[in-house]
Amino acid sequence: MIKRFAFAALLLVCTAAPLAAQDWIRTGTGLGVEKIRIAVPDFKAASADAQSPALVKTFNDVLWNDLEQAGIFEMVSKSFYPLGQFGGPADIRNDAWGNPPPSASMVAFGNLGVNAGYVVVQGWLFDVKNPQSPQVLAKQYRETASDENARAIAHRFANEIIFRLGGGIQGITETKIFFVRTTAGGKEVWEMDYDGANQHPVTKLGSISLSPRISPDGNRLAFSSYYQGGPNIHVWSMELNRLLNFPKFGGTNLSPAWSSDGTKLAFSSSRGGDPEIYTVDANGTNLKRVTAYRGPDVSPVWNPKTNAQIAFVSGRTGLPQIHTMESDGTNLQRLTNEGYAVSPSWSPNGQFLAFAWIRHYGPGAPGAQDIYIMDVASRQWVQLTHSGGRNDFPSWSPDGRHIVFQSNRSGSDQIWTMLADGSQQRQLTNSGVNTQPNWSAR
Amino acid sequence: MAADADIFESRDKLGQPLAVSLALHALLFAAAVVGPSILGKNTGEDWGGATSGGGAMSATLVSSIPLPSRPDATNVLANESKGLSESQPKPEVKEPDAIPIPDRDVKAKPTPKAATPTAQKPVPQREVAEADNRVPFGQGGPVSGPYGSFHAGGAKGGFGFTGGGGDFGSRYAWYVDQVRRKVSENWLKYEVDPTVSAARRVYIYFEIDRSGSPRNIRVEQSSGVPSLDQSATRALQRIDTFGPLPNDYYGSNVSVEFWFDYRR
Numbered sequence: 001m002i003k004r005f006a007f008a009a010l011l012l013v014c015t016a017a018p019l020a021a022q023d024w025i026r027t028g029t030g031l032g033v034e035k036i037r038i039a040v041p042d043f044k045a046a047s048a049d050a051q052s053p054a055l056v057k058t059f060n061d062v063l064w065n066d067l068e069q070a071g072i073f074e075m076v077s078k079s080f081y082p083l084g085q086f087g088g089p090a091d092i093r094n095d096a097w098g099n100p101p102p103s104a105s106m107v108a109f110g111n112l113g114v115n116a117g118y119v120v121v122q123g124w125l126f127d128v129k130n131p132q133s134p135q136v137l138a139k140q141y142r143e144t145a146s147d148e149n150a151r152a153i154a155h156r157f158a159n160e161i162i163f164r165l166g167g168g169i170q171g172i173t174e175t176k177i178f179f180v181r182t183t184a185g186g187k188e189v190w191e192m193d194y195d196g197a198n199q200h201p202v203t204k205l206g207s208i209s210l211s212p213r214i215s216p217d218g219n220r221l222a223f224s225s226y227y228q229g230g231p232n233i234h235v236w237s238m239e240l241n242r243l244l245n246f247p248k249f250g251g252t253n254l255s256p257a258w259s260s261d262g263t264k265l266a267f268s269s270s271r272g273g274d275p276e277i278y279t280v281d282a283n284g285t286n287l288k289r290v291t292a293y294r295g296p297d298v299s300p301v302w303n304p305k306t307n308a309q310i311a312f313v314s315g316r317t318g319l320p321q322i323h324t325m326e327s328d329g330t331n332l333q334r335l336t337n338e339g340y341a342v343s344p345s346w347s348p349n350g351q352f353l354a355f356a357w358i359r360h361y362g363p364g365a366p367g368a369q370d371i372y373i374m375d376v377a378s379r380q381w382v383q384l385t386h387s388g389g390r391n392d393f394p395s396w397s398p399d400g401r402h403i404v405f406q407s408n409r410s411g412s413d414q415i416w417t418m419l420a421d422g423s424q425q426r427q428l429t430n431s432g433v434n435t436q437p438n439w440s441a442r
Numbered sequence: 443m444a445a446d447a448d449i450f451e452s453r454d455k456l457g458q459p460l461a462v463s464l465a466l467h468a469l470l471f472a473a474a475v476v477g478p479s480i481l482g483k484n485t486g487e488d489w490g491g492a493t494s495g496g497g498a499m500s501a502t503l504v505s506s507i508p509l510p511s512r513p514d515a516t517n518v519l520a521n522e523s524k525g526l527s528e529s530q531p532k533p534e535v536k537e538p539d540a541i542p543i544p545d546r547d548v549k550a551k552p553t554p555k556a557a558t559p560t561a562q563k564p565v566p567q568r569e570v571a572e573a574d575n576r577v578p579f580g581q582g583g584p585v586s587g588p589y590g591s592f593h594a595g596g597a598k599g600g601f602g603f604t605g606g607g608g609d610f611g612s613r614y615a616w617y618v619d620q621v622r623r624k625v626s627e628n629w630l631k632y633e634v635d636p637t638v639s640a641a642r643r644v645y646i647y648f649e650i651d652r653s654g655s656p657r658n659i660r661v662e663q664s665s666g667v668p669s670l671d672q673s674a675t676r677a678l679q680r681i682d683t684f685g686p687l688p689n690d691y692y693g694s695n696v697s698v699e700f701w702f703d704y705r706r
Contacts, residue, residue: 071510167508
């Protein structure tokens with residue numbers, strides 16, 4: 001009798017005890033592909049000009065940062081490098097770099113000189129594991145001597161390296177990010193380099209402008225603005241530096257999106273009462289309504305690979321969810337089935353959708369808004385940001401390796417970037433309030 | 443009357459039930475305290491352990507972003523400072539058997555030293571003779587040329603370059619490395635039929651043209667498992683470009699033979 005009771009009690013404890021926690025922490029995949037170990041010794045100053053120390057420093061900082069940000073390299077720490085200065089191929093000994101402690105596979109090195117107001121940079125990329133023919137790349141650049149040009153040359157040299165070693169995908173070091181900055185007069189569209197440098201305003205309308213989207217060729221900027229009523233869709237010419245003529249459709253018009261060939265815009269408009277998705281040619285003609293269903297349909301984006309599909313946010317089932325459809329409105333598919341999902345952005349290869357998601361929404365739920373990506377075909381998803389405030393408005397870089405987004409984890413809304421696997425998160429803006437980033441296509 | 447009085451007056455003996463109850467409670471308490479530590483020995487390892495099914499993370503999904511996958515996150519220290527931690531072949535130090543006594547064994551020592559070089563000499567000669575089609579240890583390999591190999595989970599792949607006068611692989615090792623990296627990134631193992639646990643090697647042939655895009659992709663030798671053949675072919679079809687062929691390379695294209703070993 002006692003035995004039986006004891007056994008039952010033990011059983012009770014057994015079943016209750018191993019409730020192991022399932023959590024997101026599982027990350028390591030170990031697919032066996034490693035990043036390329038690259039060493040980048042500081043470029044040597046080739047002239048004794050008064051300007052050159054500052055330019056050399058700018059160049060070295062930018063080059064290092066570009067390669068580190070590229071996502072395909074493992075930077076060899078400078079403390080492992082052999083002693084000395086490395087200004088040309090004669091200074092490089094393959095075994096000194098290829099063996100531990102640096103054990104680099106690639107070395108990028110060169111020199112920078114200032115001559116008669118021109119900055120001249122010579123750069124090499126050596127494969128030190130292949131002593132028979134180590135040279136992969138040799139480049140020379142010449143520009144008028146200025147800090148901006150030293151920065152631009154570093155970006156261009158980094159781009160060459162990334163293009164050669166990154167499987168033929170162009171680097172993003174010369175791309176721009178457009179965003180909305182809150183100013184005293186309202187909200188204006190600003191522009192900056194991909195690394196956060198060189199922030200400057202684009203529009204000066206003295207109004208509230210939202211959701212800037214740069215055209216694929218980089219010449220036109222579409223956005224939604226309360227300028228002269230609205231909000232309406234406006235198109236800004238980057239070449240003429242003024243607004244282009246674009247029709248006003250009536251109602252509330254929001255979130256324009258370019259097709260990847262630059263011929264069409266999709267946007268949401270409440271001109272018929274309910275916010276629905278419309279498409280229009282780039283010059284404002286040929287307006288077509290695509291969705292027709294009760295409940296708001298907003299934030300369209302084109303599949304950049306085919307331009308035959310549109311992803312958008314729909315509130316037809318209650319809380320906003322991500323949907324896809326063909327660009328004529330057929331074949332509607334719902335991708336998310338819980339929580340609160342907004343701000344889709346389609347990856348350049350058409351395979352993934354990035355979006356902001358509050359997976360558990362409502363009273364009593366934690367309510368963190370994070371960036372996720374979803375494989376459109378298999379509906380598998382991955383969470384990229386973790387419990388760091390409110391993250392929203394993801395936008396893919398043209399190489400498909402980076403995502404820029406907005407986060408308030410630092411206290412106010414600022415622009416951040418990360419690699420598309422969620423690593424290397426970095427804050428780009430620090431002052432004011434900056435929102436709704438959009439990465440240029442080139 | 444008497445019966446009623448009996449009910450109220452008589453006393454049951456509480457001693458034995460009380461003892462049983464106490465013993466049971468003690469047992470329950472002991473089980474609650476000791477039980478989890480014995481039974482739930484490895485509950486902690488489910489966090490980030492390789493065996494647990496993670497809720498949100500999916501490995502295969504990330505691998506098709508054009509980023510190298512992160513090395514195994516379980517061993518952070520070893521990965522971060524590879525330059526320091528990569529093990530070097532140990533310098534061979536001959537351990538003296540004993541402290542030599544100066545007076546004795548003076549003549550005995552030279553004889554083993556003279557014997558070892560004579561025993562080693564034939565080995566390099568044999569290696570040179572077999573260098574053309576030598577199969578490296580533990581990998582197997584394609585029939586020809588310079589080649590590389592990669593591992594993906596439990597599976598392996600490898601390849602050989604046959605075009606370009608034969609020295610493409612040695613002249614442009616960085617390009618070969620890039621092809622290896624790109625194919626392994628784009629090979630999605632979940633496309634293979636999950637009931638297959640092991641299959642024969644599948645050989646894929648393709649050419650890379652000057653612009654770097656693969657073409658004429660075909661299965662050279664099937665594995666016998668259609669879904670594996672298809673996943674290997676798709677891995678290559680998924681690739682738009684490997685990047686243009688090196689500028690100083692004169693050929694119009696390079697032929698590549700790529701093999702995939704699948705093991706679940």
